[in-house]
Amino acid sequence: MDNIKTMIGEVFNEVADAIMTGNFGSKVKVGLTTMGSEHGTEELVRGAELAAKKYNDFEIVLIGPKVDTSLRVVEVASEDEMYKKMDEMLDNGELDSAVTMHYSFPIGVSTVGRVITPGFGKELILATTTGTSSTHRVEGMVKNALYGIITAKALGIANPTVGILNVDGARQVERALKELKEKGYDINFSESVRSDGGCIMRGNDLLAAASDVMVLDTLTGNIMMKIFSAFTTGGSYESLGYGYGPGVGYGYDKIICILSRASGAPVVSEALRYAASCAKGKLTQVAKEEFDKARKAGLDEILKGLTAEAKKAAPAEIKMPDKKVVTKSIAGVDILELENAVAELAKEGIYSESGMGCTGPIILTANEDYEKAVEVLFANKLITQKPLDCNC
Numbered sequence: 001m002d003n004i005k006t007m008i009g010e011v012f013n014e015v016a017d018a019i020m021t022g023n024f025g026s027k028v029k030v031g032l033t034t035m036g037s038e039h040g041t042e043e044l045v046r047g048a049e050l051a052a053k054k055y056n057d058f059e060i061v062l063i064g065p066k067v068d069t070s071l072r073v074v075e076v077a078s079e080d081e082m083y084k085k086m087d088e089m090l091d092n093g094e095l096d097s098a099v100t101m102h103y104s105f106p107i108g109v110s111t112v113g114r115v116i117t118p119g120f121g122k123e124l125i126l127a128t129t130t131g132t133s134s135t136h137r138v139e140g141m142v143k144n145a146l147y148g149i150i151t152a153k154a155l156g157i158a159n160p161t162v163g164i165l166n167v168d169g170a171r172q173v174e175r176a177l178k179e180l181k182e183k184g185y186d187i188n189f190s191e192s193v194r195s196d197g198g199c200i201m202r203g204n205d206l207l208a209a210a211s212d213v214m215v216l217d218t219l220t221g222n223i224m225m226k227i228f229s230a231f232t233t234g235g236s237y238e239s240l241g242y243g244y245g246p247g248v249g250y251g252y253d254k255i256i257c258i259l260s261r262a263s264g265a266p267v268v269s270e271a272l273r274y275a276a277s278c279a280k281g282k283l284t285q286v287a288k289e290e291f292d293k294a295r296k297a298g299l300d301e302i303l304k305g306l307t308a309e310a311k312k313a314a315p316a317e318i319k320m321p322d323k324k325v326v327t328k329s330i331a332g333v334d335i336l337e338l339e340n341a342v343a344e345l346a347k348e349g350i351y352s353e354s355g356m357g358c359t360g361p362i363i364l365t366a367n368e369d370y371e372k373a374v375e376v377l378f379a380n381k382l383i384t385q386k387p388l389d390c391n392c
Helices: 002-021 041-054 079-091 137-154 170-182 203-208 218-230 265-280 283-296 299-312 335-347 367-379
Strands: 028-033 058-064 072-075 097-100 109-116 123-132 161-165 213-215 245-248 256-258 328-331 352-357 360-365
Touching: 028 041, 028 079, 028 265, 041 058, 041 265, 058 079, 058 265, 079 097, 097 265, 109 137, 109 218, 123 137, 123 218, 123 245, 123 352, 137 161, 137 170, 137 213, 137 218, 137 245, 137 265, 137 283, 137 299, 161 170, 161 203, 170 299, 245 265, 245 283, 256 265, 283 299, 328 352, 328 367, 335 352, 335 360, 335 367, 360 367
Parallel strands: 028 058, 028 097, 058 072, 097 256, 123 213, 161 213
Antiparallel strands: 109 123, 109 245, 245 256, 328 360, 352 360
């Protein structure tokens, strides 16, 4: 009976909110995990409460320890349980999107950040800011461009302008993207604010937000996110922008947005808004449509051309052991050695997967294979030290 009364109460509250705001229909539900911040759980909750006051078109669900708040809390006892609960709620449709930190995306998925530039207060999409689109630098940046376009379109920018930051590989990326455009995938290249123009962007263009989407490698994007979000605070507290954004990649079907451990309440609030906007804009559906169009225009062939030389030097194909559930992570492997690491473990009969943690590349193994895997990687000089929690 109490459950029925609660449900009826929630329905009446939703009707009342809809009449007051004009927003009819079920609200998008966004999860926020509340463990792991350098500023404590209270800061994350404060950010969620800020969002709840500012925005009334989406619902926030906290996943973490019990706290004093009017927001719904799904209580968990540990970070492992917290991530499992978040994934479970996304999988079963209880959440439409989520905001978290320390999340390990598979290789091929990286996050699209969103900042506000200091000079003109313009929004700028940084593609990408965490994760790894590819272990090949230029291929990764070409994918990053597509990820940025997808996210911009999900946010309602119908024909986003695209610029390429002038970092190593930028000219190769430009050639690849222009070839993709010539073959039928529409890309709206921006022009630099500098007198020589062109779609290769300088530092001035970052500050001016000369394009809707700025394409860069993930590590540079991560640095730019930190600078844009914390330049007024000395770096220890991120106070501006929308966070590191949703993970995007071919076939990836969840909307999980990332925060830094240094993200403060104002960024938490806007990251929740960002996650809600991606859900409303059907990010995963837009991604499928854009990938289909890009592949029809020859994306796969263009990427193969970029990585042909790298593939010649790749390790020989080795039969992988039977698949296992992998939950233990080993950090310290260089991103360019991930394939070698998986291959070396396979030689020893150990099933593993590569991924990207919050601090860099990782190898994932089953619990029972963890210590042997560490020994193999250490012996092959693929890691320089053994993890503290390994008794090997």
